[in-house]
Amino acid sequence: MGGDFGPTVVVPGCAIARERYPDSRFLFFGDEQLIRPVLDKHPDLAAVSEIEHTDVAVRMDDKPSQALRHGRRVSSMWLALEAVKAGRADLMVSAGNTGALMAMSKLCLRMVPGAERPALAAIWPNIRGEGIVLDVGATIGADAEQLVTFAVMGEAMARALFGIEKPTVGLLNIGVEEVKGLEYIRAAGQILRETSLPINYYGFVEGDDIGKGTVDVVVCEGFTGNIALKSTEGTAKQLAHFLRAGMRRGLLSRIGFLFAKGAFDTLREKMDPRKSNGGVFLGLNGMVIKSHGGTDPEGYAAAVSLGYHLSRNDLMNKIGAGLETFSKDRVSTEASPAEVVNS
Amino acid sequence: MGGDFGPTVVVPGCAIARERYPDSRFLFFGDEQLIRPVLDKHPDLAAVSEIEHTDVAVRMDDKPSQALRHGRRVSSMWLALEAVKAGRADLMVSAGNTGALMAMSKLCLRMVPGAERPALAAIWPNIRGEGIVLDVGATIGADAEQLVTFAVMGEAMARALFGIEKPTVGLLNIGVEEVKGLEYIRAAGQILRETSLPINYYGFVEGDDIGKGTVDVVVCEGFTGNIALKSTEGTAKQLAHFLRAGMRRGLLSRIGFLFAKGAFDTLREKMDPRKSNGGVFLGLNGMVIKSHGGTDPEGYAAAVSLGYHLSRNDLMNKIGAGLETFSKDRVSTEASPAEVVNS
Numbered sequence: 001m002g003g004d005f006g007p008t009v010v011v012p013g014c015a016i017a018r019e020r021y022p023d024s025r026f027l028f029f030g031d032e033q034l035i036r037p038v039l040d041k042h043p044d045l046a047a048v049s050e051i052e053h054t055d056v057a058v059r060m061d062d063k064p065s066q067a068l069r070h071g072r073r074v075s076s077m078w079l080a081l082e083a084v085k086a087g088r089a090d091l092m093v094s095a096g097n098t099g100a101l102m103a104m105s106k107l108c109l110r111m112v113p114g115a116e117r118p119a120l121a122a123i124w125p126n127i128r129g130e131g132i133v134l135d136v137g138a139t140i141g142a143d144a145e146q147l148v149t150f151a152v153m154g155e156a157m158a159r160a161l162f163g164i165e166k167p168t169v170g171l172l173n174i175g176v177e178e179v180k181g182l183e184y185i186r187a188a189g190q191i192l193r194e195t196s197l198p199i200n201y202y203g204f205v206e207g208d209d210i211g212k213g214t215v216d217v218v219v220c221e222g223f224t225g226n227i228a229l230k231s232t233e234g235t236a237k238q239l240a241h242f243l244r245a246g247m248r249r250g251l252l253s254r255i256g257f258l259f260a261k262g263a264f265d266t267l268r269e270k271m272d273p274r275k276s277n278g279g280v281f282l283g284l285n286g287m288v289i290k291s292h293g294g295t296d297p298e299g300y301a302a303a304v305s306l307g308y309h310l311s312r313n314d315l316m317n318k319i320g321a322g323l324e325t326f327s328k329d330r331v332s333t334e335a336s337p338a339e340v341v342n343s
Numbered sequence: 344m345g346g347d348f349g350p351t352v353v354v355p356g357c358a359i360a361r362e363r364y365p366d367s368r369f370l371f372f373g374d375e376q377l378i379r380p381v382l383d384k385h386p387d388l389a390a391v392s393e394i395e396h397t398d399v400a401v402r403m404d405d406k407p408s409q410a411l412r413h414g415r416r417v418s419s420m421w422l423a424l425e426a427v428k429a430g431r432a433d434l435m436v437s438a439g440n441t442g443a444l445m446a447m448s449k450l451c452l453r454m455v456p457g458a459e460r461p462a463l464a465a466i467w468p469n470i471r472g473e474g475i476v477l478d479v480g481a482t483i484g485a486d487a488e489q490l491v492t493f494a495v496m497g498e499a500m501a502r503a504l505f506g507i508e509k510p511t512v513g514l515l516n517i518g519v520e521e522v523k524g525l526e527y528i529r530a531a532g533q534i535l536r537e538t539s540l541p542i543n544y545y546g547f548v549e550g551d552d553i554g555k556g557t558v559d560v561v562v563c564e565g566f567t568g569n570i571a572l573k574s575t576e577g578t579a580k581q582l583a584h585f586l587r588a589g590m591r592r593g594l595l596s597r598i599g600f601l602f603a604k605g606a607f608d609t610l611r612e613k614m615d616p617r618k619s620n621g622g623v624f625l626g627l628n629g630m631v632i633k634s635h636g637g638t639d640p641e642g643y644a645a646a647v648s649l650g651y652h653l654s655r656n657d658l659m660n661k662i663g664a665g666l667e668t669f670s671k672d673r674v675s676t677e678a679s680p681a682e683v684v685n686s
Contacts, residue, residue, distance in 0.1 A: 125581075126581060127580075127581050127584050127585075137517055140517070140524070140525060141525075172570065174480055174483070174565075174566055174569040174570065174573075181483070181566070182483060182484075182566060206569075206570075206573045207569070207570045207571070207572065207573025207574035207575070207576070207577055208573045208574065208576045208577030208580070209577065210574055210577050210578075211574070211576075211577030211578045211580060211581035212577055212580070212581070220570075222517075223517055223524070223525060223567070224566070224567065224570050226517040226549075226550065227515065227517065227549075227550045227563075227567055227570060227571050227574075228550070228570050228571065228574040229550065230517075230549045230550025230551045231550035231551065231553055231554070231570075231571040231574050231575050232550070232574050232575060232577075232578045233550070233551045233554075234550055234551030234552065234553050234554030234555055234575075235553075235554045235575045235578045235579055236578055236582065237470075237551070237554060237555070238468075238469060238470050238554035238555070239579065239582050241470050242470075246608075265589075
C-alpha cells in the first residue's frame with residue numbers, strides 16, 4: 001500500500017520481477033479491493049501470488065510513533081513483517097514511510113545478536129561499477145563498535161550481492177591519515193586494523209572516494225551517510241540541468257544532441273536512480289528492503305530483484321556469521337591484559 | 344610559496360587579478376630567488392608588487408604543530424598573516440597547507456569577538472547561480488551557538504559577495520521537519536527562529552538543496568560540510584567520466600560531441616572548479632583566503648578576486664557587526680526569565 005502510488009506501482013513492479021525470477025512467489029498485504037484489479041491484469045504474477053487483506057495502512061506522513069499506535073499488528077506493513085518473522089516470506093519490500101518501516105521492523109523482527117542498531121545500506125553507482133554505502137539514514141550517530149558492526153554487515157552484503165570473495169571496506173572520514181577526523185571513527189579504524197575478522201579493511205576514505213569506487217563498502221553513521229547521499233543526488237540533478245540547458249541553447253547543440261543520443265543514454269542508464277533503487281535495512285532478524293516511495297514499476301522491480309539476489313546468496317546467514325565472529329573476537333580481545341595496556 | 348607549484352602559479356595568478364583590478368597591490372612573501380624571476384615576466388604586476396624575503400616555508404605535509412614549531416614568526420605564511428594583522432595588507436591568499444594555515448591564522452590573527460572557532464566557507468555553484476556553504480572543514484563538531492555564529496558570518500559573506508540584501512540561510516540536516524535530525528542543529532534552528540537578528544532564516548535544508556540552490560547560505564559543522572563537498576566532487580567527476588566514455592564509444596557520438604561542443608563548454612564552465620576556487624576562513628580578525636593547492640594561475644586569480652570583492656564590500660565589518668548584534672541578542676534573551684521558562 002506504500003509509496004506515492006500504492007498497488008499501481010507495486011504490483012506491476014512485482015510482475016517485472018517475476019518474469020526475471022520465475023521461481024519467485026508473492027504475498028501482497030493491503031486492501032484487496034485495490035490490489036485485486038491490478039493483479040488481475042498480470043495473470044502470470046497472479047498465478048504465484050496471494051493477497052492478505054487488511055484495511056489498515058501506514059500513511060506516508062505518519063510519525064513512527066503514530067504508525068505503531070494505529071498500525072501495530074494490523075497494518076499491511078506490520079503483517080508483511082510478520083510474514084518474514086514467521087518464515088512465510090524470505091523478505092519484505094516496502095515503498096512506504098521509511099521511519100515507520102524502521103520502527104516496525106525493529107519491533108517486529110528484533111535485532112540480530114551482535115547488532116545494536118539497524119543501518120540502511122544503499123547501492124551506489126561508481127566509476128568501477130557499484131558499491132555499498134551504509135548507513136544512509138537509519139540511525140543518527142554511532143560509536144566505534146556500532147560502526148564496526150556496520151562494516152561487518154556491509155561486507156557480508158557485498159559478498160552476497162557482488163559475489164566478491166574479499167570486498168574492500170573503508171571508513172568515511174575527512175582526511176585519510178590515521179590521526180584525522182572524528183574520534184569514534186579513528187577508534188573504529190583501530191578495531192578494524194587489529195581485529196582477526198576476515199575483513200579486507202582499506203582504511204579511511206573521503207567523500208570523493210564514494211564516486212571513484214575506491215572501496216566496495218563505505219561505512220559511516222546515518223547522518224553523514226544521508227548528507228552524502230542527498231548532496232550527491234543534488235549534484236547529479238544539477239549537472240543534468242546544466243547539460244539540458246546547454247543542449248537547448250543553439251541549433252548546433254541540438255543537432256549534436258541527436259547524434260550523441262547514444263552517449264546520453266549510456267549516461268542516463270549508468271546513473272538511473274531506478275536501477276539502484278532499494279535500500280536494505282541491515283541488522284534485523286529478517287530481510288527488509290526499502291524502495292523509494294516515488295519510483296515506477298521498473299524501480300520497484302529493482303528493489304525486489306535486490307532482495308531476491310540477497311536472499312538467494314544467503315545474506316542473513318552471512319551477516320549472522322560475521323557478527324558472531326566479531327563478538328567472539330571482541331570478547332577475546334577485551335579479555336587480554338596486553339591489549340588493554342596497548343589501547 | 345604554497346601549493347603544488349609555488350610562485351610559478353601564484354605570481355601569474357596575481358598578474359591576472361591585477362589586470363582585473365588595476366587598483367590592487369601585492370606583497371609576496373617567500374624566497375626572493377624563486378619569486379623574482381617569475382615576477383620579472385609580469386612587469387605590470389611587478390610595478391605594484393613588493394617581495395619580502397624569507398627562507399622558511401611551511402611544507403605541504405607539515406602537521407599544524409610542526410608548522411608552528413618551525414614556521415612561527417619566520418615562515419612566508421606567518422609573515423603574510425602578520426601583514427594583515429598590521430594593516431599592511433587587506434587580505435592574505437595562500438595555496439599552502441590548510442591545517443597549518445588555519446592554526447597559524449588563529450594564533451596570529453585571533454578570533455573576532457563573538458566567534459569561538461573559524462569556519463571555512465566555500466562558494467558552491469548551484470542551479471540558481473552560486474551559494475555559500477560553511478563550514479566545509481575548518482572545525483570538526485559544533486554546538487548550537489557556534490552553528491548560529493556560522494550562520495551570522497555566512498549571511499554577512501553572502502551580502503558582501505552576492506550583493507543580496509537579505510540572503511536566505513538554511514541549516515543542513517536530514518529531514519526538513521523541525522523535530523528531525525541532530526539535537527544541536529534543532530537547537531540552532533530554534534535560536535535562529537527566535538532571534539531578533541535581521542537574518543532571513545529559511546529552516547532546515549537537506550543535502551540535495553545545496554545543488555538546487557534552495558538557500559543562499561547552507562550552514563553545517565565542518566565534518567558534515569567536508570563530506571558533502573567531497574562527495575559532490577566525486578559525483579561530478581564520475582558523471583564527467585561516464586559522459587566522456589559514452590562520447591568515445593561510437594562514430595555518431597563523436598560527431599555529436601563536435602556539434603554539441605558549445606553545450607559541453609557551458610557545462611564545463613558552470614562546473615569549473617577554478618571559478619569557485621577560494622575558501623574563506625571566517626571568524627578571524629583578518630581576511631584569509633585558502634586557494635586549492637593544485638590550482639592553476641586562472642584558479643589562483645579567482646581566489647584573489649574573491650578576496651578583492653569581499654574586501655571592497657567590507658566583509659570584516661559586516662561580520663563584526665553581525666556577531667556583535669547576535670551577542671547582545673543572546674545576552675538579553677538569556678537574561679529574560681520568561682524566555683528561560685520557555686526554553
